Amino acid sequence: MAAEPTAQELIAKHRPTLGQALEAIRTRAYWSPHPEHPKAYGENGSLDAAAGKAAFDALLGTRLDLGQPGTDDWVGGEVSPYGIELGVTYPHADVDVLLPAMKAGQPAWRDAGPEARAAVCLEILKRISDRTHEFAHAVMHTSGQAFMMAFQAGGPHAQDRGLEAVAYAYAEQIRTPEEAEWTKPQGKRDPLKLTKRFTAVPRGIALVIGCNTFPTWNGYPGLFASLATGNAVLVKPHPRAVLPLALTVKIAREVLAEAGFDPNLVALAAERPGEGIAKTLAVRPEIRIIDYTGSTAFGDWLETHARQAQVYTEKAGVNTVVVESTDDYRGMLSNLAFSLSLYSGQMCTTPQNLLIPRDGITTDQGPKSFDEVVADLAGAVDGLLGDDARACALLGAIVNPDVKARLEAAAGLGEVALASREITNPEFPGAVVRTPVIVKLDGAKPDAEAAYMSECFGPVSFAVAVDSASDAVELLRRTVREKGAMTVGAYTTSPDVARAVEEVCLEEAAQLSFNLTGGVYVNQTAAFSDFHGSGGNPAANAALVDAAFVANRFRVVEVRREA
């Protein structure tokens, strides 16, 4: 009879993967252990497409019992952006019971050390990876992402981000040795000798506040960074996107228990409609770390009020693309069209403001006026989304009524260069599917500024006419400084303009992509290589994932004795 894997067995099993992850974050070359292709699953214990779909279907209408202490009710009411009622209920916690239970297992988890914790985290990720098809449906039917995007971004890419966080956490914790002998010469007298032991200790309980659009991708870095550094982790999902994180918590609890640790080191905090439990939890003294993705308003609230905790926030920003010149006009248009369309622009990395000189740009197809550039971009989007099936596969569904309302209001902000179009998804007639709108604005007009200087999350972009390249650069600087940005893009063949844009991004700490015309898009960041956000402008106070993201989740306690 096979015994459960011990921590030592998990260390041996996952050491090669951890080693590769450590190498990847050092070289930042391409690497991922998590296949992107749906057909790669189905062997070695992983669920194939049919089994994954069946597993998801079997969850619908059930009670997801996590075996958590202090469960005082069952809550849930997720409705898929594709129109399906999920009907899954989750434990509602009496936090006065749950939080102390979560702390109980911390000393043993701490004493297990960084390598055992990393191995347990990698086993959790491995089991999540095996169920990627099941997670894909869960992410699709909570975020509104199209299936393939939910599969990739919600599956392997999210798992990559989690693994990256584990690798950084492990590397950071082993920088200080477990033990040191310290011998200080004293001239002719005997030297002073001390034996010192160093232990990475957790801060306390970490709270992960999930978001609606990328529950796993944005949730995993904080979850795994905190768990790998010895903290218990309480996951508070967005009420519209509970299922992917509830499954994650369930798997984490199973792996922890099997490896001999307290399953309560990871728990779920689902809530009743309107309960607003995040505010209550965020200021509990037991909560010492918070990871949050969402609105600037609540992010600012957390930073202001949750003073007992380290708070990592990803908030709103206004992403800019400077369009000054290009030697691949078609490539630029198709690349931008894809960026604006992917997941209906419901990504924190989607470009919003396209800054284009009002006198036009130079291209390999000759000079193009402002109006021509905008019209050609509109045409490229139209072409990309001309086929409804392809459009549905790219756009997914509008995640919630707020996004739809913003989209509808956007047409009134200026001259509409590309109108949004309603599409019916034949498989899911209840889905709200809309193509992006592009609105022209004059950057010199003060009344336009209110529009382009605010984040308009969703399939809305502004073609902003600017006086010159240097005007674009200055507006870029002001936008990043005042509003923040997760991404900046630029199209230019001018070394001077490139240098000026780069200098702004270095000074204002924004991640920059130049002249993307192929199959990489400004709104995509790859784990182990790209940083998601910089942590240095108002859009986010941390980057996913770097050393600063993990270093302050634990502290090192030294115990010294005379040798």
Next chain:
Amino acid sequence: MAAEPTAQELIAKHRPTLGQALEAIRTRAYWSPHPEHPKAYGENGSLDAAAGKAAFDALLGTRLDLGQPGTDDWVGGEVSPYGIELGVTYPHADVDVLLPAMKAGQPAWRDAGPEARAAVCLEILKRISDRTHEFAHAVMHTSGQAFMMAFQAGGPHAQDRGLEAVAYAYAEQIRTPEEAEWTKPQGKRDPLKLTKRFTAVPRGIALVIGCNTFPTWNGYPGLFASLATGNAVLVKPHPRAVLPLALTVKIAREVLAEAGFDPNLVALAAERPGEGIAKTLAVRPEIRIIDYTGSTAFGDWLETHARQAQVYTEKAGVNTVVVESTDDYRGMLSNLAFSLSLYSGQMCTTPQNLLIPRDGITTDQGPKSFDEVVADLAGAVDGLLGDDARACALLGAIVNPDVKARLEAAAGLGEVALASREITNPEFPGAVVRTPVIVKLDGAKPDAEAAYMSECFGPVSFAVAVDSASDAVELLRRTVREKGAMTVGAYTTSPDVARAVEEVCLEEAAQLSFNLTGGVYVNQTAAFSDFHGSGGNPAANAALVDAAFVANRFRVVEVRREA
């Protein structure tokens, strides 16, 4: 004619030292490139004792012109705790002129890269080291430390802490490569290829708010961590301890200019009496990092109000020593006596509460009652300080009238086990020199709690009678959790008690020393090996010096292009 050293020459010159520092923070074995013995100075360009004293004397009564932009006045009024008026004046800055000037040099400093910045920082430290004798007098006559302590703690130990910060900063910045080639396979299609450049960028201007008692030791970690990570650094010294940091700024400006960088990357902000410039500076938008050592009240104010900045604070705490049993009673008493006496207890690491079971302790000299332990400790302090010359060399001077007032009030808090004694320093009759007071308190009495649960900074300690070892452990836990602690000590021969004390320190994140009976004291921490504070309890939100102390002082900006 010898040219000024270029950054490349400085890199070559200091690479071996940087390498050794990197190795030291990894092994945490003993290491220091800065000699502790006064006689080690005088060769290879360093000032010997006489030259250092002469250099200090030559400063008295002068205007220390740093050549800073925006200087609108000259201010200064330091009076040595030894009674001398220093009479040095310093530039007072119009910050609306100074701050923009400090930013001007940042792009070139950023572009120089981590290794050049580290080399420049090491050159600054080298020149400070050469003038250690001069700094010793400057530290002595601002902090009130005795000469030998001012020499060591204010000289080599402070330089060690600065170098340690540079090593951590360098290591952290080079974890991400400058450039990466990213190639993602696409099955049968051509792979996606990107070239990525990564640049460590500064947050902005860093503010160092100095303290009265350890201007260099507590100031250097933040100063050098911020400078080495590309930030400009504005140093706001304590009004009573300007000179050591003003000299530091002067040297830094000289080295920066000689290496071809803008000297305004480091500047001084001296203030008029009562000006309270720290509050004004701390909330300026240009200030993105703050390092502070001082009162809990102002540290909390900074954390609450300077929201635009990363704030690193070292505040007040209540340091505890659990005295449960010992197999070296004499060694314990003499070690504790020294700890209580050194610099008149004016260290953030000095023990305050000695928790002793009311039924007494077991020792190698037989059982000792509570009263015997306290009386024997009082005797040990008396013996240590019986000779006035030796007492002056150990105690230094009381740094300011607040400490003196607290000392005088302490006698009213309980039964005085050891009364404070006034000593005259024959060389400096104006110095206020006092021996420590030890006051007995009953830990079970609520009215005693107000005394032992507050920091009483200065030569005051409380012998607190507790019911049992486990009572001591619980009081230790409550003290660290509620009040914070920079240090914890414990004397015990019981493995169970040791385990319980250690568990408290791991759970509450306090640095612990067991059974010190020789020449290492609980209040001393050695750079490269010991962490000063943990950053995990209320006494400090950061440790000197670890990766978390440096990782968030810079951000990494990525610029990517199709390859």
